[in-house]
Amino acid sequence: MSEIVTTISSSLKQYSTFFKEGSAIRNLSFFIMGALHLSKGQIVKGSLFLSAEIGFILFMILQGFSAIGGLLTLGTVQQGWVMDQELGIEVLAKGDNSMLMLIYGIMAITLCILFMCVYHAHFKSMKYISELEKKGMAIPKFKDDVKSLLDDKFHITLLSIPVIGVIVFTVVPLIYMISIAFTSFDHNHLPPKNLFDWVGFANFSNVLTGRMAGTFFPLLGWTLTWAFMATATSFIFGVLLALLINKKGIKGKAVFRTLFVLTMAVPQFVSLLIMRNLLHASGPVNVFLEEIGLISAPIPFLTDGLIAKLSVITINMWIGIPVTMLVATGILMNLPSDQIEAAKIDGANGLQILKSITFPQILFVMTPSLIQQFVGNINNFNVIYLLTEGGPVNSNYYSAGETDLLVTWLYKLTIETADYNIASVIGIITFVLSAVFSLLIYTRSNSFKKEDGLG
């Protein structure tokens, strides 16, 4: 945050010094963008800047200011029945739609920020022209600018489309949803019938200490347990499987590997729905166990709270182990063997080598991918939703079941009960969880210290 403040204040300083020493036409350019460029013969660039400014001002006058104003009030007129004097009956009068006002307000602010970026780019380009003039060099033509987009400024060319995509489909929706966390947008305040309003941190206190706390904390505990267990089991058994397949003397290594990898190609909604069917009370597993006389009543694999939790962790191994096995195989091939040779000479047995050399080596290389898996498991929607739908239902919880993770609860809160504000608080908390864990493990892990980390 402080970084941003210093950047802004330093560029403001630049603006003012630049303005003081400038000529009339250059200073005119501060207000009418592109004036300098047009006067120096950069017709295309100048008109682009000029039209950007005109377009922005028109937008602000026609829509922008009212949209930003609407963002502050989130609507004042509620939809309702109004007496129509001419007809003599009550008609439905359209009120304000808080949700649309919020979306338009955010889009207007995003456009303002984008315009500020354009304005800054314009400023830098003015500075560049002035420097060139001072040195007595030729001012680049439009053709040269295009050329530089393929060379010095190639990053701008390559990044423009992905960045626009991310802003429109990730950043703006996220800002919208984060804003919802501070409003009263729940099943009692659904637009267009009702208005919703800003409520500050009320939803957060509702989740952490209020009515939702009784659901939130048990689910949080289970989410963390699940993420840890799912990651650990997949990792340990995945590495063991990789070691087993790559053991000396095993025939048909490629065949075994392919058999396990095959399961990754099957869409999860297929394999998991099948598993769910297999484990059903009248499914084949229970019937088989009953027939051979091991059990007398069906085991509630997915319908008893505790057993369901164990089942989802176990079934998750079916999905997770092949992935780890593949990665670990790749790593095992490249591990230096000198340490193992030395340990063998010192008389270490297989288990000791595994525990003290091979495992730590793999762990070192795999730490980043383990973090990714852990965060991925916190957000592992598919396994839970497809196997149990969060069930069995716990009547003490608000719209959640025993195996619900925070993300599946989030999904239910949006799709089933329309409590968008609580859902959004849960989303923010899940984000904080993922971020904190990644940072903690990332900065402490060896691979971060030895490598450049973020690159």
Add this chain to the structure above:
Amino acid sequence: MKKGTISNFLSHGLLIFLAAIWVFPIIWIVLTSFRGEGGMFVPYIIPKEYTLDHYRYLFNGNSNFPFVKWFINTFIVSVITCILSTFLTVSMAYVLSRLQFKMRKPMMKVSLVLTMFPAFMSMIAVYYLLKAVNLTQSLFALILVYSAGAALNFFIAKGFFDTIPRTLDESAMIDGASKAEIFTKITLPLSKPIIVYTALMAFMAPWMDFIFAKVIMGDNVEKYTIAIGLFSMMTRENADHLYMAFTAGCVLIAIPITLLFIYLQKYYVEGITSGSVKG
């Protein structure tokens, strides 16, 4: 010598046992799709009668479950998504790995932060955005959403680009190549594994996503992709009598994906390991 043989024998036994567990659900799907009798639950594995009726059912043009249409929809979406998102992911990864500019590190940090928000959080907002421009219930919207999200999945590809020696770029630059030429003529030809990996992942995503697509398509059955289509067969009222048709549909989509996967396995392994080694 003898000890070695026994442990070898045990290892093989264990591996065969494990492989059987892993492959069992897949075999179960295939067997069920040919099963002539029963509904959702039968207490045995090997069917008593075999039939092709369930496959016929899928191709008969049932208006509630237009399987062929779903297949074509998914194919269109995944081919276009594959091309677009490979382009986006690779350019994003290349820029952040190779080109030096002021915003490089801040951009990496911001992207890392963005990927940590649960995807479902923005789902509803994306839906309303698409609705505002009248794009809901169209395949184009799906393509847009899938491709736009791809730009943030650049970490694995970036790890790969980090391993290509920089001296190659430098010597090309001395010879007067522009950065665009270095990218297209030197880096891209060396990056076949990661391009194939990225393309494979992007191609497979539309075949597997059943939540986002459902939110965007709503009740427009004609525009469903195969994943939501098959998933809609498993609702409470349909599940029992459509269960075998569902498995038949699963077999039909799993075959092309699996073949593609096996064919490109080498690239997949290279991609996933290069990503994990470099983070």
